[in-house]
Amino acid sequence: MNDLNSKNFTSHLKNYAVTYMFIALSVFFIAVSGLDINYVASQLLLRLNRNAFIVMALIIPIIAGMGINFSITIGAMAAQIGLLLTISWGVTGVPGILLAAGITLPLGLIFGYLIGSLLNRMKGQETIGSLILGYFANGAYQLLFLFIFGGIIPLSDKVTIVGATGVQNTLNLTGSVGLSTAIDSILRVPFLQTVYVLAAVVLAGSVVLWARKKITKTRFLALSIGAVIVAGIFLLPPVANVFNGSHGREIRIPVVTWLIIGALCLFNATIMRTRLGQKFRAVGQSQVVANASGINVNRTRITAIMISTVLAGWGQIIFMQSEGIGTFQTYAAHEQVGLYAGAAILVGGASIDRATNMQALIGAFLFHSLFITAQSASSNLFGNAVVGEYFRAFLSYGVIALALILYAARSARQRKTNLMAMAAQNGAAKE
Amino acid sequence: MSSEYILEMEHITKMYGPNAVLKDVSLRIRPGEIHALLGENGAGKSTLMNVLFGMPVIHSTGGFEGTVSLNGEKAEILSPMDAMAKGIGMVHQEFMLIPGFSITDNIKLNREITRPWPISKLFGSNLEFLDQKSMASDARNALDAVGMSIDEYALVAGLPVGHMQFIEIAREIDKTGMRVLVFDEPTAVLTESEAAQLLSVMRQIAAKGIAIIFITHRLDEVMAAADTITILRDGKLVDTLKTADTNVGELAGMMIGRGDESVIQVERRGTPVQGGTAMTIRNLWVDMPGETDKGVSIDVREGEILGIGGLAGQGKIGIPNGIMGLYEALGEVTLFGQPLPLNDARGALQRGLAFVSEDRRGVGLLLDESIEDNIAFSAMQAHGQFMKGPLKDSGKIRRYAQDMIKELDIRCTSAAQPVGTLSGGNQQKVCVARALALNPKFLFIAEPTRGIDIGAKQLVLETLVRLNREQGMTIVMVSSELQELRSICDRIAIVAEGKVADILPPEASDTAFGLAMSGYRAQGGDGQ
Numbered sequence: 012m013n014d015l016n017s018k019n020f021t022s023h024l025k026n027y028a029v030t031y032m033f034i035a036l037s038v039f040f041i042a043v044s045g046l047d048i049n050y051v052a053s054q055l056l057l058r059l060n061r062n063a064f065i066v067m068a069l070i071i072p073i074i075a076g077m078g079i080n081f082s083i084t085i086g087a088m089a090a091q092i093g094l095l096l097t098i099s100w101g102v103t104g105v106p107g108i109l110l111a112a113g114i115t116l117p118l119g120l121i122f123g124y125l126i127g128s129l130l131n132r133m134k135g136q137e138t139i140g141s142l143i144l145g146y147f148a149n150g151a152y153q154l155l156f157l158f159i160f161g162g163i164i165p166l167s168d169k170v171t172i173v174g175a176t177g178v179q180n181t182l183n184l185t186g187s188v189g190l191s192t193a194i195d196s197i198l199r200v201p202f203l204q205t206v207y208v209l210a211a212v213v214l215a216g217s218v219v220l221w222a223r224k225k226i227t228k229t230r231f232l233a234l235s236i237g238a239v240i241v242a243g244i245f246l247l248p249p250v251a252n253v254f255n256g257s258h259g260r261e262i263r264i265p266v267v268t269w270l271i272i273g274a275l276c277l278f279n280a281t282i283m284r285t286r287l288g289q290k291f292r293a294v295g296q297s298q299v300v301a302n303a304s305g306i307n308v309n310r311t312r313i314t315a316i317m318i319s320t321v322l323a324g325w326g327q328i329i330f331m332q333s334e335g336i337g338t339f340q341t342y343a344a345h346e347q348v349g350l351y352a353g354a355a356i357l358v359g360g361a362s363i364d365r366a367t368n369m370q371a372l373i374g375a376f377l378f379h380s381l382f383i384t385a386q387s388a389s390s391n392l393f394g395n396a397v398v399g400e401y402f403r404a405f406l407s408y409g410v411i412a413l414a415l416i417l418y419a420a421r422s423a424r425q426r427k428t429n430l431m432a433m434a435a436q437n438g439a440a441k442e
Numbered sequence: 443m444s445s446e447y448i449l450e451m452e453h454i455t456k457m458y459g460p461n462a463v464l465k466d467v468s469l470r471i472r473p474g475e476i477h478a479l480l481g482e483n484g485a486g487k488s489t490l491m492n493v494l495f496g497m498p499v500i501h502s503t504g505g506f507e508g509t510v511s512l513n514g515e516k517a518e519i520l521s522p523m524d525a526m527a528k529g530i531g532m533v534h535q536e537f538m539l540i541p542g543f544s545i546t547d548n549i550k551l552n553r554e555i556t557r558p559w560p561i562s563k564l565f566g567s568n569l570e571f572l573d574q575k576s577m578a579s580d581a582r583n584a585l586d587a588v589g590m591s592i593d594e595y596a597l598v599a600g601l602p603v604g605h606m607q608f609i610e611i612a613r614e615i616d617k618t619g620m621r622v623l624v625f626d627e628p629t630a631v632l633t634e635s636e637a638a639q640l641l642s643v644m645r646q647i648a649a650k651g652i653a654i655i656f657i658t659h660r661l662d663e664v665m666a667a668a669d670t671i672t673i674l675r676d677g678k679l680v681d682t683l684k685t686a687d688t689n690v691g692e693l694a695g696m697m698i699g700r701g702d703e704s705v706i707q708v709e710r711r712g713t714p715v716q717g718g719t720a721m722t723i724r725n726l727w728v729d730m731p732g733e734t735d736k737g738v739s740i741d742v743r744e745g746e747i748l749g750i751g752g753l754a755g756q757g758k759i760g761i762p763n764g765i766m767g768l769y770e771a772l773g774e775v776t777l778f779g780q781p782l783p784l785n786d787a788r789g790a791l792q793r794g795l796a797f798v799s800e801d802r803r804g805v806g807l808l809l810d811e812s813i814e815d816n817i818a819f820s821a822m823q824a825h826g827q828f829m830k831g832p833l834k835d836s837g838k839i840r841r842y843a844q845d846m847i848k849e850l851d852i853r854c855t856s857a858a859q860p861v862g863t864l865s866g867g868n869q870q871k872v873c874v875a876r877a878l879a880l881n882p883k884f885l886f887i888a889e890p891t892r893g894i895d896i897g898a899k900q901l902v903l904e905t906l907v908r909l910n911r912e913q914g915m916t917i918v919m920v921s922s923e924l925q926e927l928r929s930i931c932d933r934i935a936i937v938a939e940g941k942v943a944d945i946l947p948p949e950a951s952d953t954a955f956g957l958a959m960s961g962y963r964a965q966g967g968d969g970q
Contacts, residue, residue, distance in 0.1 A: 286556050287568040293551060296540045303538045304552040305523050 029413060030360040030373065037380040044387035049259030051383055056202065056264060058379040059372070060195070061333040063272050065326030066352045066359075066371045068319050070279050073366040075315035076295030078138035079356070079411070081349035082126045082316070084145035086323030088152045088345050089118035093324070094190070094331060095156075095341070098182055099166040103189030105197070108332060111190075115324035122148075123320030127313030134298070138363065138415070145349050156341060182339040184331060193332050195265035202262040203245055203254045210242035268329060275322065276368045291315055295364060323348070347407075354378060354407040357414040364418070381406060445514025448473040448653045449494075449530075449622050454508035456489055456500065463489045464506070467679045469672055471622065471653045476644060478656045478668035478685075480697055482959070483754040483922060485674040487657055491624060495525045495532065512621065529621035531614040533628055537606045541599035546574070546581040548598055549613040555580070584612035588643045604636040608643070615647060623647065624655045629663060630939070641667045659753055659938075661690045661960040675699050694956025698924065708907050708930050715932055717744030720884055720916040721782075726773035728757070728764030735760040736940030738773075742884075742918055747910050749931030749948075750920040753959050757940040758920050759800055762886035766790050766797045768805065777884065791824035796882035798873045800889035800920070802866075806873045809862035813854055814843035816861050816872050821879040828879075846875040851901055867898025874905060885909070888920040903930055924955060 024031070041051055065083065072080040093114035097107045126144055133140040156178045161171035169188075170178055184191040214235050221231035244250055254262045282288045290311045293301040298308050327348065331339055356366060359374020382403060389399030449471045456464040464486045471477045481487045492500050493510070496519035500506060510517050512528060519525050539548050555577050556562075556570035581594040588608045598606065607628060614623055625644065629637040644667055648654050656668055664671060665685060673680040673696045680696050721742040728735040735757040742748050752758040764771030767787035775782040783789050790797075799805040807816055818839040821827040828839045843857040850871040854864060861872050870890065877885060887906065891899040907930050909915045921927050927934050928948040935945045936958035944958035 282569070284571055285562070285569045286554050286572065289547070289554055289572060290552070290568075293540055293543070296542045300538045300540050300551070303522075303534070305526065306552050 026362075027360045029358055029410065029417075030377070033358050033377040033381065037377055037384075040381055040384040040388045043391050044384040045391055046384060046387050047259060048253050049262070051380070052253050053260060053262045054383045055376065055380055056262060057334060058383070059375055060265060060268050060272070061330050061336075062326075062352070062355065062375050062379065063372055064275055064329050065323055065348060066355045066375045067272070067275050067279060067368060068322035068326050069352055069356050070361075070366045070368065070371060071282070071291060071315045071322075072137075072319045073356075073361060073364065074283070074295050075291040075312055076298070076364060077130060077312060077315060078141075078363045079349075079353040080141050080316060080319050081138065081353060082130075082141035082144045082148070083319060083323035083326075083352060084345050084349040085122050085126060085148045086115075086119050086320040087327035087348045088148060089122055089320070090115045090324035090327035090331070091152075091339070091341070091345060092118060092155075094184075094328065094339060095160065095166070095170060095178060095182070097190065098184075098188055099170045101167070101169070103187075104193050107190050108193045108328060111328050112325055115328065116321055119321035119324040120317050123317030124313055126320060127316035128309075130316060131309045131312055142349065149346070152345070153342060178341050180341055182341055183337070184339055185337045190332055191337050192265075192334050194268050194271070194329065195332065195334050198266040199263040200266050201255070202264050203251055205264060205266075206245045207242055210238040210245075213238040265334075268333070271329065279368050287311075287314070323352075350407050350411070351378070354410045357410050362414060362418055362421075378406075445511070447471060447511075448513055450509075450511040450514075451490070451494065452509045452511070454490065454493055454506055454510075456486075456493060456506040458503055462677055464493075464677045466508075467674065467677070468508075469682075471655065471670075473621075473651045473653055474648050475670060476648050476654045476656055476668045478658065478664040478671045479674070480659075480661075480664065480671060480693060481674035482697055484676070485697075486677040487674055489677075490674070491532075491626070491655075491657070493519075494530060494622075494624070495519065496521045526617070529617075529619045530624070531617060531620050531622070532624045532626065533607070533610045533614055535626040535628075535630060537603075537610060539598050539606055539609060542597065544595050544597055545585070545592065545609055545612075546578045546594045548609060549581045549584055549594075549616055550577045551613075553617070580616055581612070584616040585609075587615055587646070588612050589639060603631045604633060607632060607636070607640065611640075611643060611647075615652075620652055622653045622655065624657065626657045627659070628656075629658060629660060637663065659960050661693050661957070661962065664693065665690060673697060690957065690962070691953045694960060694962075695951070695953040696956075698952040698956040698959075708903075711932065715743050715746040717746070720744040720746075720778060721918075722774075722776045723761070723765070724774040726761065726764060726771060726775065728760035728769055728771045730757075730760040730763050730769040733757050733760040733763070734940055735764060735771075735937075738937065738940070738942055740935055740942050740945070742916060743932075744778075744916055745910070745914050746932040747906065747917045747919060747930055749927035749934035750918060750937060751922070751924055751927050751934055751955070751959075752937035752943070754922060756938050756959075758922075758937040759888055760940075761937070762797055762888050762918065762920060763799075766795065766886065768797075768799075788824060791820060791880060794881075794883040796820075796877035796880045796885050798870075798877045798885070798887040798890060800892065802869055802873050806876075807861050807869060810860055812858045813847070813852065813861055813864075813872055814839050814857040817843050817846055817875045817879050820876055821881075824880060842879065843875075846878070850875055850905060865895075865898075867894035867902075870894050870898065870902060874902060878909070882915065884916045884918075886918050886920070889922065890919065891921070891923065891926060899926075906930060 068083055068086065069080055072078070090111065093111035096114055097111045102110050126141065129144060130137045130140055158176055160166055160178050162176045166178070170182055172179055217226065217231050217234035217238070220226045221228070252258065256262070283292070290301070290306050293304070293306060294308050294311045301311070302308050327345065330336065331344070355374040355378040356371050357374065358378045359370035359372070361367070361370040361374065385402045386396045386399035389402060390396040447470045449469070451467070451469040454464050454467045455462060467486060467490060469479075469490065479487050479490070493506050498521070501520070510519060517528060519528065519530070540551070543551070555573045556567065557573050558567070558570050562569040578594050585592065585594055588611050590605070590608050590612065592605060598609065614620060628640055632640060641663060644654055644656065656664070658664060668685050670682065671685055671688065671693065672682045673693065675697065680699070719741050723741070724739050726735055726738040732755055738757070738761055750758045750761060760769065763769045764784070765775055765782070767785050767790050771784045773784065775784060777793055777795065780793070782793060803809060808819065818828045818834070822829060822834060828835050828842070840857055846852070847854065847857060852868050852871045852875070854868065861869055864872065874887070877887070890902050890906070894902070903926065906917055906919065910917050919927065919931065931948055933945055934948055936943045936955065938959055938961040943961050944954070946954055946958060
């Protein structure tokens with residue numbers, strides 16, 4: 012039994028090596044950056060709120076065996092088309108956001124269908140294939156925004172370059188455009204109170220569930236004690252002071268945005284309990300077996316990419332409206348979406364063939380904690396903030412490369428069949 | 443009419459281009475009958491099953507002639523899905539199971555029991571929730587029916603292979619309306635006691651009125667389990683008989699059959715080879731997918747031509763590939779008294795071994811390179827031959843290649859022609875020439891005549907005999923063509939299930955070879 016535990020522990024360490032490395036790095040960076048902890052915490056929550064949705068859009072394709080879907084970049088482009096039209100038509104506020112999301116839906120489904128069909132022709136190469144598709148689509152996007160919009164499809168002067176063709180390089184989302192923080196500002200609640208309320212809800216819920224014998228005693232104890240401890244920690248003055256504005260700003264969270272993210276978590280978890288989810292998993296683990304049992308493998312894969320593309324588009328809208336963005340870099344806003352989201356989910360402990368909501372959230376959290384602190388940390392360490400800038404790029408690509416290597420190594424290990432182990436035993440027995 | 447037979451396949455003929463792979467074969471099976479289907483590789487068993495399952499490979503190559511009837515009614519089976527819907531199931535030889543899924547999820551894969559909810563009513567049944575409890579209880583019943591007490595929620599990954607076989611069967615019998623169930627080599631991976639259990643499960647299933655087609659090469663299991671036996675050979679029906687009316691020896695003879703003519707006539711050696719031992723192989727395990735060896739032991743005598751035969755997938759091809767370091771291998775091998783390190787392709791070449799691979803387009807040749815470079819390549823790499831200092835000696839290569847072209851009658855425009863443009867037979871000759879350029883003391887050659895015409899076949903085999911007789915080269919030839927092995931080999935080892943089943947003289951009877959291929963060890967064979 013002991014043996015088994017230590018084996019589980021080692022395999023846990025192996026699977027989450029990157030995650031632990033990032034935890035250590037984050038702590039180190041936060042320490043050397045010299046940044047105020049209140050600032051770090053507020054930035055972290057802000058960026059998590061901005062990014063979590065996009066990162067979670069990667070989960071379904073991973074489970075369906077298609078690797079990191081870098082072509083979520085194309086979903087982001089669909090969202091940008093939606094935003095552009097919304098701005099041009101002058102729809103503001105929540106209706107504007109809903110309009111942009113509504114335009115993104117059919118576009119994302121169509122683009123997702125095309126991407127999925129293409130990826131079905133390059134099975135085994137989906138990760139690199141989707142990356143290249145993203146670059147390819149970038150070209151088409153430039154054409155669309157430089158010549159077709161404003162040229163062939165008339166747009167309002169608000170978004171086009173006056174006296175020339177094409178869409179402006181930067182589009183403002185604030186002020187009279189009225190899209191910036193349209194969702195975020197619906198309802199903001201102090202972070203601390205939210206934590207207390209959530210802890211109380213978990214505690215009450217676990218008591219009720221236990222009383223109705225829906226959960227085991229261990230589960231009940233874990234939940235209730237966990238809730239109490241979390242609430243306790245955030246009640247401690249040194250922790251509470253980080254958030255309550257006693258130095259710096261009081262940290263508030265945009266409730267509606269978080270509810271949307273929560274809904275996506277629920278969506279991902281729910282779909283896995285349906286027949287479709289079972290198909291995603293089956294196709295992801297063995298296309299041969301799935302096919303033999305009558306599952307339409309290609310259609311299932313296309314469905315996964317279609318869902319992912321639409322979700323990524325909506326994620327991009329959440330990103331754009333979030334506090335601190337304000338403007339929309341027409342020709343560049345989508346470029347790093349796939350790269351950063353892919354790196355983030357891998358940092359959270361996901362791999363090319365496994366991913367969960369939790370991994371996406373933890374990954375986004377850790378990835379951004381390094382992002383926030385990299386510049387200050389590097390100027391403190393090297394006297395030069397630019398190093399931190401390089402470090403970000405190095406980090407994103409490095410994590411992806413590392414994940415690909417670890418995955419290849421693991422599959423190579425698995426390929427060594429049991430036969431050789433059997434042979435070794437057999438040989439040993441004979442001597 | 444209500445038929446006596448649940449499945450009738452009448453006068454099935456299947457052509458692939460000009461070649462008939464099935465010629466007027468008929469198969470009739472009664473409900474509740476266990477019907478064994480016997481035959482060597484290429485006898486037509488799999489093609490017949492492909493017809494039964496409506497595989498795309500059949501329809502995309504022009505369909506077939508003849509009729510298939512289920513329960514007396516003519517049936518058009520359009521696809522494997524269609525076959526499944528009509529109650530025809532298959533227990534696969536390679537497990538169609540998902541390791542990361544529980545046993546229940548595997549048994550119910552794509553036949554899940556689901557509960558609707560408002561969203562699924564809106565967006566379709568794909569979004570219905572899985573009803574794990576009902577699924578598990580179905581799985582439990584199916585597992586009980588095959589005598590498995592294992593937890594239905596256990597993951598398939600890590601289960602013993604024997605268990606996986608039974609899970610496959612449980613999945614098939616869980617399907618409602620199952621009428622005909624095909625077992626494709628179901629006992630290949632099982633231990634003896636598991637195999638016995640499987641046979642009794644088969645009988646139980648048959649007792650419920652399901653007809654079973656039992657494909658196997660193990661004749662003792664056929665005798666133990668089958669009611670009726672159909673034997674195919676070279677795409678033709680040899681016979682259909684009652685198990686009670688036959689015996690193992692007769693079946694083995696019918697499977698092999700005497701080929702009409704030898705490929706070439708070789709003068710037999712007057713006296714058996716008396717040389718020392720060229721190679722000893724002890725407990726060799728080779729991890730070659732589809733051709734695994736599980737403890738091969740055999741001695742090769744100096745100066746002989748040793749044949750290695752056996753059915754496909756039994757491990758005969760794995761032996762040279764393992765020893766030459768192309769696939770991972772474990773065991774003890776000595777060459778002329780010196781231990782030979784395994785998993786070291788370069789070392790094997792340098793110690794005087796050469797190998798003409800069965801996969802000449804994949805492993806054997808650089809298809810875009812010229813004939814002369816292909817011939818010289820291995821010798822340059824392994825022995826530094828054909829080199830002038832650090833550069834390659836093109837003149838020497840050209841002269842050597844021209845000698846070889848003449849000697850082996852390679853039909854080409856010049857020594858500089860890319861080998862990819864040659865015919866299969868001539869490519870094979872280039873492979874042989876390349877092996878010879880290594881001046882090997884010991885030559886492995888696998889499937890030397892596969893896919894080449896009769897003239898080239900004769901020339902390749904004659905070359906092997908000449909090398910053996912004139913230069914005393916020890917040759918180990920692996921081949922699926924028993925007739926070819928019999929025509930030039932001094933002894934023939936038959937590999938079955940990853941081990942040497944028997945070593946026979948070329949003039950041994952068809953029955954003896956048939957039995958050895960089925961894993962039997964005949965009495966009084968020339969074993970070690």
